[in-house]
Amino acid sequence: MALTLPPGLLAAVLLFWGWRADLWFWALLLALILEAAPYVNRRWALSDRELGRVVDLTALLWLGALGVLFARALAQPPLATQLYALAGWGPLLLFPPLAIQRYSTAGTFRVGHWVHGLRRSESERAHRPLRLDVAYFLACLLAAGVTSRPFYLPGVGVLLLWVLLARRPRRYRWPLALTLALAAGLAAWPASQGLHRLQSGLEETFAAWLQDRFADFDPYRSSTALGDIGSLKVSERIVLRLKPTPDDRGPWLLRAASYNTYFDGVWLARGVRFARLEPWGDGGEWRLHPPPPGESRRLDITLELRRGTGMLPLPVDVWRLTRLPVGELQLGSLGALKASDGPGLIEFAVESAAVSPTGESHPPTAFPRAEVDREGWELDLGLPRREQATLYRLADDLGLTGQPPAVAAARLRAFLRDEFRYSLDLPAPAAGRTALETFLLEARAGHCEYFATAAVLLLRAAGVPARYATGFSVSEYSPWEGAYVARRRHAHAWALVWLDGGWRDFDATPPDWTSFEAARAPWWQDLSDLWDWSSHRFNRWRWREASVAAGDRRGWWGAAGLLAVLLVGRLLHRRRVRRLPAARPPPLRSQPGAESPFYRVLEQLADERGPRPPGEPLERWLRRIGAWDRPGMADMVRWHQRWRFDPAGLPEEERRRLAAAVAARIGPAGAMET
């Protein structure tokens, strides 16, 4: 039997919703209509088919509301906001069937009205009554929750408390029920906090999983989060390990790809061509350029290559790679290196020119450049049409235009570091402005993609060729690994600027960004690091021991695991999960004999010895708890049962005797709350 709500509760929840959604008028009106039903002695005689039509009309109403919101979502993009609005309208949209239920002679819908496939069915299921009160109550609670007013949880708590107290099993007295409900309410508070944290944790885990699976560097295109709304989700997974020479302290910017054209939040590598490199000798050595004059800087890098293919994150001045066991290496015209035909895990050494990686202000070097890098100047100076005017104006205001590249870069760095701050929040763009303009002119806060894009485009506006680079910023030392590590969240974007005849790293992101993100690391990071480390050891062993041709068996293991889970789930389902007939709530006081004083004896016994299981016969229970042999008990039970179950009722004389027997046992009536 379904839960019936106490009278007045629906009106209360409607008012709660009206208060939170600022729809006082509607809430009051709906509540009045609902609560007036008992005082109106007319009912609408609707046929079964007409009741079905009411449901159809409600469905049309919902469809209409969806259409309106969809149209609104086209004009005001975030769809989520509009979906919230739909939830907020729920009490209005669901009201017609509820009102019909109250004011129709049928008094209830049936399952068949709501499930179209069962509408003409004659089955018992289709004719099961379906009352909307509880669903409506929940819809109102949901609708009240989508606004940002305070006191939502306390309000919901009070309303639920009302239901629980009014519909408690009658063997619980109200102080006990109240205490229990309050305790549950108090426990619900940390639980809701925990759920909230769990949700954000799951979201981040999912985002991380997505990044790990699909977020390889694409040498032709890099979609940024510019213009997205919400908060950037970052993953803690370790993806790269780096061992420098002992005197080298980093940090290192390892570029995986670079791009030359920006358009609406996306960086593209236009006109990029890849040329195959020939290995140098047999030992997995590859040379990109002739050796630079002076000392080289050497790094040992360990990296996972998905399916043996991927972009290699390398210092921008790399000239030689050694011990790199890949079958093919291609050099892109913008300087990125793509490896293919390799194992799943590669360890190699990189040698680069010993220059300061962050390009603060370095002496001009006579570093020879490959011809490929000098092509496409117009692309390296191009500006997006939408933001062009803003960029020129800003470059002028900052005094960048016409300055030597090094001066322009220094001024721009000072501007970005002093006036902007790092943030992972993604605010909505201001009206009439692009995301980049909002960042530059209003928000002045963002993550590395904003800083890098702004730096590249402002430098270009000042006449300095610049490119957008993505890769990793490595600065964290992991004692576990005995190496510097780059996590997924260390993926970074920065600018490359043409200075003194060469491309230099120009990282304008405030340097505290790594510590900012590290502060957001979850509590289980140590565990996840341990897992990363062990799986890394395993992978190393695997890729050293197993032949390259053995292939990736993780898919097979995953499939076997899934199969096992399905099998176990099916066994458990077949064995354990059974549909139980619904238990009937204990009798209400309106039934004959409900005023019998013997209930007080039963309540007292339940207090003393625990409640009677609903399925246990009265006499057997009394015998089990040793109460049957108490003086007068058998007589009391007989009288009580006669009062309750004899249609002829219990004569007045015996009622008096029962009352006297009960009073003799537990004191006069009224001495005990019933």
Added chain:
Amino acid sequence: MSRAIGQTLSDHLATVMIGQRQPIRWLLAAFVGGGHVLLEDLPGTGKTTLAKALARSLTLEFQRIQFTPDLLPSDLLGVSIFDPQRQEFRLHRGPVFTQVLLADEINRASPRTQAALLEAMGERQVSLDGQRYDLGEWFFVIATQNPIEFHGTYPLPEAQMDRFALRFALGYPDLDGELAILTAQGDRHPLDALQPCVDRAALSDLRRAATAIRVSTEVSRYLVELVAATRQAPGVTLGASPRASLALLKSARALALFDGLAFVTPDLVRELAAPVLAHRLRLDPQARFSGLTAEAAVEEVLRRVAAPV
């Protein structure tokens, strides 16, 4: 008065069936409620003795049929034989034309013979050669069967099962009871000395009094909910029929009469739920193999459906 008759009968049977008060109570409840009884238990527990003891205690006609695999419907119902002297067919009535019928080892007969009993049990009449023969209001079948033996037996079909108001087992007596049996049957069986103890008028009174027992709407609803819950119980493919509700109500009235009550209590309904409902349930084979029994399914239903107090 009626309670006293019930008590007399019960005491009378108890002299033969030592330590078996509960089965006697149920047997009498079925008889007073006008339903048939299936006794199912291991060999030697006293099924046949109980049936014979009841028949002898009542002043009613008694017939016993030993069901065998070669028993034919005509062996049960009777057969028309041509009488050459009178030049007509004459019906030789079979043993079913009686008041108390003991169908011993009923599952040993073939299904067609078992089926011959359907009409007799359901409608207290027999149709032979296009003629309808009434069996009278006292027609009462006590069948016995042995649940562990499967060789040469034919399980009763659901339709047949449904026509038994109650099915129950006797169970082994306790040590003292068994000792008492040894003593009582030392020289001769007490059954041989059993005499009728109530006359037919008293029996009619008993049945009339049972129908006068009052039942409140609340208890009827509880009873119907119990029966309906068996139809949705887990592991049960076929639940109990409305005939089961009727049988449960009638038997519960009889029990109320024996207990000296003028009305039926939920406890009486519960007491009879397993004997009245369990044999009518058909279990899902998988649930059966995983150890579910019909009695356990009924117990579960009793546990789930809250009884009014």
